[in-house]
Amino acid sequence: MTLYELQPKKSENISDFFDYIYESLKNKFNNEELASQMAVEFAKLRETAINYKLCDSALLDNLKSYHDQLVLLGGKIRFSPENCNVSFKWFCSYSPRGSDKEVYELCNIDWEFANVLFNIAILTYLKGKKESQKKKREEAKKCFQEAAGIILFLKDTQLKKINRRTNDLNDHALELIFNSFVGYVQLEVAKKACEGKANDKLVASLYEGAKRQFNTFNIMPSAKPLSVYFDSQYRYCEAMSNYHMALHEEDDPQYLRDAEARLSFAKDNLETLFPVSFLILSPKLNCSRIIQN
Numbered sequence: 001m002t003l004y005e006l007q008p009k010k011s012e013n014i015s016d017f018f019d020y021i022y023e024s025l026k027n028k029f030n031n032e033e034l035a036s037q038m039a040v041e042f043a044k045l046r047e048t049a050i051n052y053k054l055c056d057s058a059l060l061d062n063l064k065s066y067h068d069q070l071v072l073l074g075g076k077i078r079f080s081p082e083n084c085n086v087s088f089k090w091f092c093s094y095s096p097r098g099s100d101k102e103v104y105e106l107c108n109i110d111w112e113f114a115n116v117l118f119n120i121a122i123l124t125y126l127k128g129k130k131e132s133q134k135k136k137r138e139e140a141k142k143c144f145q146e147a148a149g150i151i152l153f154l155k156d157t158q159l160k161k162i163n164r165r166t167n168d169l170n171d172h173a174l175e176l177i178f179n180s181f182v183g184y185v186q187l188e189v190a191k192k193a194c195e196g197k198a199n200d201k202l203v204a205s206l207y208e209g210a211k212r213q214f215n216t217f218n219i220m221p222s223a224k225p226l227s228v229y230f231d232s233q234y235r236y237c238e239a240m241s242n243y244h245m246a247l248h249e250e251d252d253p254q255y256l257r258d259a260e261a262r263l264s265f266a267k268d269n270l271e272t273l274f275p276v277s278f279l280i281l282s283p284k285l286n287c288s289r290i291i292q293n
Contacts, residue, residue: 005229006126006177008059008119009168010091011050017086018043024077045069049116060123067116070109079109090115092166093122094225104166114158114169121150125181132188135195141188148181173223176216180230183213187237194244204244211237239269 018039025035049066089105128143155174190206214234216227243266
């Protein structure tokens with residue numbers, strides 16, 4: 001399966017979960033009407049939190065609300081496996097249908113929490129991409145940082161006691177995703193520096209730093225579908241680094257040959273990977289002294 005963008009995970013409605021919540025709340029409050037009302041509202045909230053027909057921003061808000069309600073209910077209801085005998089089914093965001101890593105159904109509320117948090121991270125990252133397209137650098141950077149923090153929490157804390165997982169939640173995949181989010185933070189820094197007329201050598205070094213975060217040279221087979229997505233970001237950063245370094249070097253006869261090679265590399269990669277970026281930069285590329293020579 002070729003992956004060109006990270007996607008949230010999918011789940012299904014779980015009637016047993018809401019039956020358990022209703023019975024638990026009824027026993028706690030000794031009020032059937034109140035328990036029924038709370039359980040129904042909770043059921044609707046989870047349903048909206050996995051409604052993938054909604055736009056990303058609405059889905060993100062619903063997921064955050066559902067997560068908060070899970071936390072609140074945790075103070076009123078026993079969610080341990082010996083008390084809550086409910087299985088939570090979640091599909092991998094990229095494993096092909098029919099594979100043994102496509103879906104896991106675990107009787108563990110931590111599994112529910114983990115998948116909800118993963119989706120919040122992915123949708124927060126996608127929000128950051130939209131902010132970046134609007135050139136809102138600080139807002140985009142904040143989104144990427146928040147998404148990276150959630151992924152790190154999943155890897156180092158939330159999932160430590162869960163051995164069986166879908167491929168997108170194994171430690172290797174989470175590390176790759178975390179690194180990419182850090183890379184996007186650095187990309188925003190590079191873009192802001194470029195927009196602020198920083199010198200080309202500095203901008204090139206910032207793109208070079210971002211490039212390292214998208215490195216997939218040691219990617220494991222379980223995360224292979226991520227490689228196309230990360231490799232494209234790696235090549236983009238590499239092209240932009242070479243482009244700005246070429247502009248830095250082109251006025252120095254000593255480095256003219258290196259600058260020419262860098263510029264040629266940048267042109268070829270940008271034109272192939274990101275036609276929009278290439279069209280934006282092509283006037284500068286074509287007006288470069290290197291091209292004229």
